Amino acid sequence: MDTLDSMNAAIDYIEEHLDKELDYQQAARIACFSEHHFKRMFSFLSGVPLSEYVRRRRLTLAALELRDHNKKVIDVALKYGYQSPDSFSRAFQELHHTLPSTVKHARVTLKAYPRITFQLSIKGDVEMKYRFVEKNAFKTVGYKEIMHPENGDFNPTLWNTLTDADYRKLQTLEREDTDLSGVLNITVNTCHGPEKSEEALEYYIAVVTNQPAPNDLAALEISKHLWAVFDAEGKMPDALTNTWSRIYTDWFPTSGYELTEAPEIVKSIDDTKTEIWIPVRKR
Incomplete structure (x- = not known):
């Protein structure tokens, strides 16, 4: 299916x-x-x-x-x-x-919203830049937020609370990684530990590291996966939002791949380019 x-x-x-x-x-x-x-x-x-x-x-x-x-x-x-x-x-x-x-009055106007059916539509020849990366298991350490999104909304507050000193602390923990260097934004679609809940998400601002997590930070072990890596290019955050939308509406329905249960990662390259890392498997 x-x-x-x-x-x-x-x-x-x-x-x-x-x-x-x-x-x-x-x-x-x-x-x-x-x-x-x-x-x-x-x-x-x-x-x-x-x-x-x-x-x-x-x-x-x-x-x-x-x-x-x-x-x-x-x-x-x-x-x-x-x-x-x-x-x-x-x-x-x-x-x-x-x-x-x-409603039984003859001239009353009512609104009808029909059942939705999803179909493939041809929207034009607009390219998407992506590549596949098979990456071995690795560990990240960073600041963690528990989120309870509704209707698919994603509005973390963590990035508004971190200071320059917090980011410098992350940089001291980072180990060299050719694929995922720098500070990463990571979303985990289930919660672990005492906050565990099927409705809640974990959101991290973190770096790849081999070091243990300090007391005020959280570690996240990410197992080996195949990743589809998409380039979001242009003015942020609009380019990032538009790329997310096209991944779901254009790429997944036609690619032959599906999501697997693993974290999603966003890596900022510069002010006009961001990478979106999606864990996938062949259908």
Whole structure:
């Protein structure tokens, strides 16, 4: 099953559970991604966060039920995951610009958001620069942040808190590495230790090293992997964001490769060039 097929299978699951308890982790497993990657892939492919898609679809179906069937507002609200008629009415009015009690009126305008289906589209001949690197296991040490992103959003605060002295400390720990020199930005899609959680991420600003981690820093062991390394070139951070988007929407669906569960690494080359290291395996 390729990337688009697995994403559509996950949409099948979501659609079947719009009026039931929806397990996002199960949807992610069907899509063959972690929950974080699934929400991120969905957002890149569809242009909306997954939670917003689910909200729109549920309110679309709720409007149809209220219009076509003699059902109470509270029953429809509970069916589509709302705990009270008030919260349902607020969400309904925000989307449809009318109250649930008015939908049977002849001239009321409702909004319908159809089910999403992912398909391959031809967007033009725009090159992507990438290479494969098979790298043996290595260790990094650096500053660590625990993140709880929603809807695939990625907004670490760590880089705003580090000082020049913090970066100098990292540089004293660094060992020479021909592939991953300098300060790295590393994202791990699961948490370890006491913070372990399937919803949480670990984010590091770190360097490759052979030295033990000082008490105020964290070590991260990264095993041997095949990496797809993409060049993001241009004005940052827009070039970085656009390259991330194209990796998910253009490269993965057509490459024959899939994500493997390992950290993602961003390496800054200069002010106009950054490398994105993605752990992959052949499908």
